[in-house]
Amino acid sequence: MIRTELTRSTPAFSRAFSRSYTSRRDLLPTTQSPIITKLDFFNSVGGKDNPIPTYRLIDGVGKPLQGAQLPDIDKDYARKLYEHMQLLPTLDNVLYNVQRQGKISFYMTAYGEEATIIGSAAALEKDDEVLGQYREMGVLLWRGFTIDNIMAQVFGNENDTSGKGRQMPVHFGSPEHHFHTISSPLATQIPQAAGVAYALRRMPNRRSQNIAACYFGEGAASEGDFHAGFMLASTIPSPVLYIARNNGFAISTPSSEQYNGDGIASRGPGYGIDTIRVDGNDVLAVLTAVREARRRCLEQGRAVLVESMSYRVGHHSTSDDSFAYRARSEVEDKKRIDNPITRFRLFMESQGWWDADAETELKARLKADVMKAFKKADSLKRPELGQLFTDVYGGEEPWNIKEQRQELVGLLKKYGQIWEPWRKELGKFRNTGQDLLNPQGR
């Protein structure tokens, strides 16, 4: 869509890309490149002074823009979107504070990106394979991963189905929900998503049914793996939908220090993939754009890029104080002027789908659900200590791991009750380490 618009409006672009135009010109052999005699440099896919536009449907106060074609959604669906958008800050508030109290070691909020995450989650099929970065917890929630599951992972307790308490908080995963386990190294999931999508293409029961959806921030897009993944997914046709969350910051680095081009969207055409930029604070625009992107992705069997523009309202993580590099007033302004949740609430109110009572009821209910799950998670033990050593290899366990487990058992027998740091720590594990010390007798 962008491509046709741009072709119409910008001669520089059309010189390079329009087929009808090139057919009348001399081409450089073995290329689609028309030959010209005018010395003309360019540095924008949209042509000079013509940045890539942003797709938006409703304005800051929830009013449809002139000419906007709203998606066909009913009251129940809108409420579901809204409830999930509200669930994110409810969880974020509690878990952020819980981290501040030292009950969990780390946390990352998604403040300001609720529309990007929930809107895109809603546009995907529930069995599309998702490979995320770390700020996409909402996709799992949309798919039915419970608040208890979330809590179990961030607490790393015995109910943690994401990773048996091995990974830092917010590193969720669930094969059942087709959500690949999050890992900390940035952008590594981008070429992996191309491989996942290629596998989907080769599975008779999923070919033309499912795509891989891959999320990453604009900072991660500076990694080499971004380049690798985009190139692979376009040259080895793979139905992968890349969703770039451009929230303006990579920890302290503003996007102006991350790239000099027109955001992430400008790179898509360079790899020959269909691209759109969307207002990430407009859940209806995100929903519509990602739905259409998904459709193209399946139809072409090739990568598609959606760049969702938002603003990271929260700190990068609980280890970051963002007011060290940006003004508090800037953040407050953003929250007030362009809040994705408020914007959608106003839209729903204008449709007669929502009111102050519903808002009060929802907030109270979500808070109660989250607190209940939090209390439960807080009361549970960690997994069994023996899980420290499992799942490194499939099949037979190598000798070094076997021997090192036995060495720890010997040390635990010797020091487990007389070395205070260990004695205290053992008490936090299910079976207090007895699964290691006494594997038969437990």
Place this chain on the structure above:
Amino acid sequence: MNPLKGTYLSRRLSSFYLSVSARHSRCNSTSATPPADGHLPSVASSEILRTKREAGLRTPGIKWADEDSSAPTRIIVGGRETRKMNTYQAIRDAMSIALAKDESTVVFGEDVAFGGVFRCTMGLAEEFGKERVFNTPLTEQGIAGFGIGLALMGHTAIAEIQFADYILPAFDQIVNEAAKIRYRSGGGYNAGGLTIRTPTMSVGHGALYHSQSPEGFFMGASGLKVVIPRSPIQAKGLLLSSIRDPNPVIFMEPKILYRSAVEQVPIDDYELPLGEAEVLIPGSDLTLLTWGTPVYHCETALHLLQSPPPELQPVIPASLRSANIELIDLRSILPWDVKTVAESVSRTGRLVIVHEAGMTAGVGAEISAEIQKRCFLKLNAPVRRVTGWDLPVGLQYEKFNIPDAIRILDAVVETLAY
């Protein structure tokens, strides 16, 4: 930009002259006169290579992986066939079996579609289709990541990195991702279907970036397996095991052996065990441990020890010439076979480790430390390492950098005489 400075072109030029020289060495292997390359005759005439059908079928540890495997081995051996193959043909044969037997298997990498710069994938694209055997753009981190993605979906991914020297851009994907996925997901996901093949070790003129032996860099990446074969039979059996192993495997192929090592390779589907060393020559006085190309340098060194040519006789004490040296091919770097090595050293009391990579923090360092711990009271001499120097591989200096037969011989003599 000067195109000659581009990695792409220089890499292509290198592979071209490598293949030219490899053709040259194949001619040598059938000729009676020894070639200028001092180490090649040992590969051409090696007694370690199984050049007879019966010997090939009796490869130790061989496990037939076809329908007949339930029948008694004796009868099966009688009925099975072998074919004369060099290493690249054996590797091609293994991939062909993997592709034929498992529909989810795909083979990909730089230039694999036309057959590969070392011919390991010759004809596979024609036989199995471009959807299953295909080129990727020139991106090692991408190749590894793409393979991980396929493996995450339970598919079998055989990725090729054109030279082991170029595996380092994929180090993050291999060490942080492939090796750790099973653990970090609590067993929910894994990259077990991934095998990364890559040509390794010196080739006579590969210089800095067509000679490296990076196995040591991966030895600490728990969750990964690292395998290095010494011959065509080994390459086929170990590669099929690697492809089917439920863990990501880096399979390093000594590139000088692609054409020079020839054996009678069983044509059926068979596997050789990962994580197990093989005793090639039993002995009682010293354990000589190595893997890949230096296996043949070790063999040459043992011949020199036993019957030194006149010019070497003054430096080889007559009393040591009848020493029984045990030669072991480690085969798997991770996990390595501590049992076989420690048992051997406990008997012989002496250990010399040979590898092409530099000494500092190389694989030999790990093995020395572990053997020193396990065999302290049995050791009659310090564990000796014969390795490449701690230097990049300079083009014109290779003969003085690699652990060749004379350096191995010297270390063996000194360790015996200690």
